[in-house]
Amino acid sequence: MRLLDGNALRDAILADIAAELAGVTDPPRLVVVQVGADPASAVYVRNKMRACRTTGVRSEHRHLPAAVDQAELAAVLDALSADPAVHGLLLQLPLPAHLDADDAMRHVDPEKDVDGFHPVNLGRLMAGLPGPRPCTPAGVLALLAKEGIAIRGREVVVVGRSLIVGKPLALLLLEKGGRGDATVTVCHSRTTDLAAHTRRADILVAAVGRPGAITAEMVKEGAVVVDVGINRIADPSSKRGYRLVGDVDFAAVAPRTSAITPVPGGVGAMTVAMLMSNTLDAWRRQSGRVEA
Ligand SMILES: NC(=O)c1ccc[n+]([C@@H]2O[C@H](COP(=O)([O-])OP(=O)(O)OC[C@H]3O[C@@H](n4cnc5c(N)ncnc54)[C@H](OP(=O)(O)O)[C@@H]3O)[C@@H](O)[C@H]2O)c1
Structure with a gap:
């Protein structure tokens, strides 16, 4: 099992952007x-x-x-x-x-919509047209690409159908060519027998918002697991009185996987990196550095 390090990729992306902006007056x-x-x-x-x-x-x-x-x-x-x-x-x-x-x-x-949530930009995503992509789903794809994890032709199961994570991620994974071409299943709170779906996944993405939503029995041996969840749980031993955990029971699930994202330090870090990348793209277009 290897850890998919969102912090390292975020730092590399931010460093590239800083290099591009060094000396820029506007x-x-x-x-x-x-x-x-x-x-x-x-x-x-x-x-x-x-x-x-x-x-x-x-x-x-x-x-x-x-x-x-x-x-x-x-x-x-x-x-x-x-x-x-x-x-x-x-x-x-x-x-x-x-x-x-x-x-x-x-x-x-x-x-100027660097989150990619405006209906026009969600429409561009649906149509496969260029435009800002929602940061968390884009971050998931960038991290998988960086780690050499292929998506094409693979069974990807996304648990969660929110407009900020599950739905746009499913669309990106479905896109023809590029980083897409997956076979995608989207599950939600009304899904019958969730585990039957998740156990088929070559790549399982959890975006539920509930600690422990994904347990070891729900994961196929050797799968890649991407944990989007960021949940606060009480922890009196921590200075803040809480700590952050994902949606995946990490200790039990990680040994079954070929690769898994940690929380924190996985997808959350990538979300910030994609926001900066979208901001750079918006600036390039508006300042005429690339065609609008
Ligand atoms: N890493 C990041 O940068 C980042 C960014 C955004 C969000 N997050 C985190 O990701 C998690 C999800 O966020 P969100 O905004 O997508 O949450 P959300 O809007 O609350 O959506 C949660 C989704 O999970 C589904 N769900 C809930 N309980 C379920 C169950 N028992 N079985 C199957 N599906 C279930 C819901 O189904 P229904 O649609 O049927 O209700 C819904 O589609 C949260 O922990 C959030 O903090 C992280």
Whole structure:
């Protein structure tokens, strides 16, 4: 069994971006809009800001109060979308319950949508057209490619069908040619006999949001396991009072696999790297460095 090291690949990708931006007088500018004080979001935003500093991307954290209303949020996103000095615009999710994320996303200019969540960009993904790809699924594919793990023709089972992970990942895996060409099964909470599906997987991706969702009996001997889950569990021995675990029962599953991603240090690291890569692409297009 080998560990698929997302941290190492993230560092290499960020170093490449930093090298490209060294000496550039008008580097990309990324604005992250956060509403309220979701504790997990605070950590994610901090990591994104740190990656910006590492790469030389200028960043701004626009932190709005939890009580902001839909129209105020839309006005902030409209203004940033219209600002030519902003190349990347990201709305940190989840939003407080009184806000409609789908409506808010429509106020992000699709050309600045570095998360790839705008309906126009999800449509481009569906159609196989170029465009920003959602960062976590793109990170999964980049990590597998870097590690020389072939996807073409293989049985890939994705557990989870969210719009930010499961669904876009399934579409990327299905794409004809390139990094796709997998035979894809997508499972969810209404799937009957989940283990019967997961046991067929050459590559099993867990994006469930529940610790221990994938147990050893659910994994074929020699499979590759990608754990997208990031879950906090109480840990009084830790300074923070919690620790992060994935969706996979790592200790029991890892010995059965040929390769597995750790949590942390696997897919989560790749998500940040893909965000910086999408930001660089958006800047290149908007500043005329490549054709729009
Ligand atoms: N590594 C990263 O950078 C990154 C990025 C994003 C998310 N995450 C993590 O990935 C996990 C999933 O995130 P998400 O946003 O996709 O979560 P989500 O929106 O809550 O989706 C979870 C999916 O899992 C399915 N599911 C729940 N219980 C199940 C069960 N018992 N059996 C089979 N399927 C089940 C749900 O099915 P239904 O559709 O039927 O409800 C849903 O499709 C979370 O731990 C999250 O923190 C990590």
